[in-house]
Amino acid sequence: MRHANLIALASSTLLLLAACGGSSGSGSPPAASQPTPPAPPAATLVSGVLEAGAQGFLLGGRPVDLRGATITLDGQAIGSESLQPGMPITGTAREQPEGWRLERGEVRSEVRGPAEKVESEHLQVLGHEIHVGEDARVAEARPEGGFDPLKREELRRGDTLRVFGLAGAAGTLEATRVERHRRAEDPQPPQEVESAGRLSGLDLAASRFNLNAFTVDFSAAQVSGTLEEGASVQVRGLLSGLNIQARQVRVEDRAPSQASEFEVRGPLSGLDRNAQTFTVAGTLIHFAAAVVTGTLMDGAWVQVRGSLANGVATAATVKVEDAVETEARPEGSITGFDAAGRTFHLQGQLVRVTQATVYEQGKARLSAEAFWGTSREGAPAQVKGIAAGGSLVASKVELK
Numbered sequence: 407m408r409h410a411n412l413i414a415l416a417s418s419t420l421l422l423l424a425a426c427g428g429s430s431g432s433g434s435p436p437a438a439s440q441p442t443p444p445a446p447p448a449a450t451l452v453s454g455v456l457e458a459g460a461q462g463f464l465l466g467g468r469p470v471d472l473r474g475a476t477i478t479l480d481g482q483a484i485g486s487e488s489l490q491p492g493m494p495i496t497g498t499a500r501e502q503p504e505g506w507r508l509e510r511g512e513v514r515s516e517v518r519g520p521a522e523k524v525e526s527e528h529l530q531v532l533g534h535e536i537h538v539g540e541d542a543r544v545a546e547a548r549p550e551g552g553f554d555p556l557k558r559e560e561l562r563r564g565d566t567l568r569v570f571g572l573a574g575a576a577g578t579l580e581a582t583r584v585e586r587h588r589r590a591e592d593p594q595p596p597q598e599v600e601s602a603g604r605l606s607g608l609d610l611a612a613s614r615f616n617l618n619a620f621t622v623d624f625s626a627a628q629v630s631g632t633l634e635e636g637a638s639v640q641v642r643g644l645l646s647g648l649n650i651q652a653r654q655v656r657v658e659d660r661a662p663s664q665a666s667e668f669e670v671r672g673p674l675s676g677l678d679r680n681a682q683t684f685t686v687a688g689t690l691i692h693f694a695a696a697v698v699t700g701t702l703m704d705g706a707w708v709q710v711r712g713s714l715a716n717g718v719a720t721a722a723t724v725k726v727e728d729a730v731e732t733e734a735r736p737e738g739s740i741t742g743f744d745a746a747g748r749t750f751h752l753q754g755q756l757v758r759v760t761q762a763t764v765y766e767q768g769k770a771r772l773s774a775e776a777f778w779g780t781s782r783e784g785a786p787a788q789v790k791g792i793a794a795g796g797s798l799v800a801s802k803v804e805l806k
Contacts, residue, residue, distance in 0.1 A: 450668060454671035475509055516570060517599075520566055603638070603639070615633070617641060627643065699726060708726050738786070748778055759803070789802070
């Protein structure tokens with residue numbers, strides 16, 4: 407009955423408008439109304455880790471169009487060609503039928519310096535405790551530019567590493583990308599380092615503050631922003647023992663987003679069940695009214711969508727990327743072959759490998775180096791593996 411009343415009211419209104427339109431006395435028919443153009447899609451705050459796709463990058467599993475976007479890396483403007491898989495990015499995008507169209511994006515490396523400790527999946531660089539999981543991208547920087555794939559087992563104490571990542575559980579950094587820029591045995595010039603975090607022990611008179619376990623001397627540095635206790639900063643300078651002689655100090659003062667919606671993906675930290683909040687990719691999120699799929703816990707990777715109002719992020723949906731696994735055996739032509747990241751697509755699905763993955767061509771066994779050392783773009787293949795977390799983890803790759 408309610409719908410019938412609405413329809414009747416709308417019909418009466420149209421008839422009244424038509425009558426008014428014919429009363430001008432001109433005898434001419436009323437001008438046809440022009441259709442109202444659709445409103446552009448609302449801006450959305452997006453945050454996640456760039457992944458290699460078949461024809462570009464993916465963000466949160468969806469294609470992202472970078473054309474025309476303003477992008478910075480550690481505060482410096484860069485072109486989209488400088489982006490690499492595994493780099494976390496935060497910015498503003500508009501949703502399109504085919505994915506995201508990025509307008510503005512910020513990428514930040516967390517630390518660059520000598521590895522003080524390398525133990526299995528754990529690193530320590532300039533006091534940062536870092537976990538390097540199986541999904542982290544590890545690469546070797548070439549002197550002429552570009553990167554070669556590297557196994558995390560090849561990292562050594564004393565290597566100069568640049569690490570990108572997201573805040574994980576218990577104060578650790580969950581690495582999403584690790585780049586080796588100098589080996590431990592290479593000649594060591596004065597060590598240029600970079601480190602990000604919250605400063606403490608600020609002494610403006612002595613031009614010093616503490617960052618992790620290091621003392622930063624900023625007396626000769628170019629300082630951008632206002633230094634204050636607890637400020638989030640990024641420091642560049644020369645390392646000497648436990649001291650950093652800074653040449654640049656940048657206070658990270660991210661302006662509040664003008665977006666009304668957000669979508670973030672990353673490891674969950676700071677879960678507070680009483681306040682019903684947690685943090686993902688530096689964003690404090692309220693989840694009291696959210697539909698939650700899976701079990702929330704510190705360290706779990708989640709994808710969150712919701713709304714932004716007055717700087718407060720309120721989740722509508724929270725999906726925990728749990729380890730629900732199903733066996734799959736897709737067959738088709740390889741696309742998006744990425745030797746550096748050791749991934750490709752088969753039938754539109756992202757395929758990842760592990761150290762235990764077996765490679766075959768016909769009945770002959772191939773080494774991982776032989777498989778990834780030659781472009782396999784377009785090659786027919788079949789993969790046996792486990793589908794988990796939006797990708798296929800291959801136990802066997804067979805070239806047909």
